[in-house]
Amino acid sequence: MRRALSTVLSTALLSGGAMAISASPAAAGIVCNDSPIYTISDKHTVWKPTNVHSDWARPGVTISYAKNKTGTWSATGTAQLGTEAGIIFAKASTSFSVSVGKTWSKSDTWTYSATVKKKPGKSKGRLMMSHEAKGFSVTKYRLVANGRQQCVKSKIWKKTGIVAPAKRNNNVWGIQYG
Numbered sequence: 001m002r003r004a005l006s007t008v009l010s011t012a013l014l015s016g017g018a019m020a021i022s023a024s025p026a027a028a029g030i031v032c033n034d035s036p037i038y039t040i041s042d043k044h045t046v047w048k049p050t051n052v053h054s055d056w057a058r059p060g061v062t063i064s065y066a067k068n069k070t071g072t073w074s075a076t077g078t079a080q081l082g083t084e085a086g087i088i089f090a091k092a093s094t095s096f097s098v099s100v101g102k103t104w105s106k107s108d109t110w111t112y113s114a115t116v117k118k119k120p121g122k123s124k125g126r127l128m129m130s131h132e133a134k135g136f137s138v139t140k141y142r143l144v145a146n147g148r149q150q151c152v153k154s155k156i157w158k159k160t161g162i163v164a165p166a167k168r169n170n171n172v173w174g175i176q177y178g
Contacts, residue, residue: 032143032151038088040095042137046163047130047172048073052110054127056178059118063175065127066111071171073131074103077162081138088138089164100134104165112173119177128176132166 050073054065078085085102093099116125137160143151 030145030149032145034142037141038091039139040092040136044135046133046135048133050129050131052129056124056126057116058124059116062113062115063127064113068109070105070107071129072105073165075164080159092136096134099167100164101167104131106169114175116175122177125175125177127173129171129173132170133163135163
């Protein structure tokens with residue numbers, strides 16, 4: 001066997017030719033799944049003002065608000081997500097156990113009343129409906145080979161400050177002062 005290998009090497013060297021040596025797939029390296037992995041972190045609930053509100057009133061006035069209107073609110077910080085927004089909202093929905101999305105809209109008759117209180121530095125108040133939203137950060141990873149026949153997560157990017165409305169109709173009313 002040594003003699004045969006020696007003859008092949010000598011022939012290749014003398015003829016100036018090249019010799020290809022192939023390695024087994026296991027020796028060449030591990031192949032990792034290249035599907036993106038998204039993780040949701042910095043999770044918190046926030047209440048974001050909607051487009052449903054009364055007119056302004058002075059302190060001491062009781063405001064009654066009864067109106068058939070469509071309440072709406074759109075997610076913030078999503079422009080940076082681009083085409084991946086849908087996938088990220090699905091992952092965030094699972095993480096929060098509450099369905100979230102890019103927008104929320106609800107048509108209803110809103111009926112509430114409250115009294116505007118006197119506040120230092122404020123001259124007016126109005127009833128304001130706020131809608132439940134979920135704030136979070138998302139990190140995108142891919143699996144890459146680490147040179148020791150293992151796949152490890154490699155961070156591609158992290159986006160912070162994303163706030164998405166809950167799809168459910170969960171609202172709070174309060175007085176907004178101005």
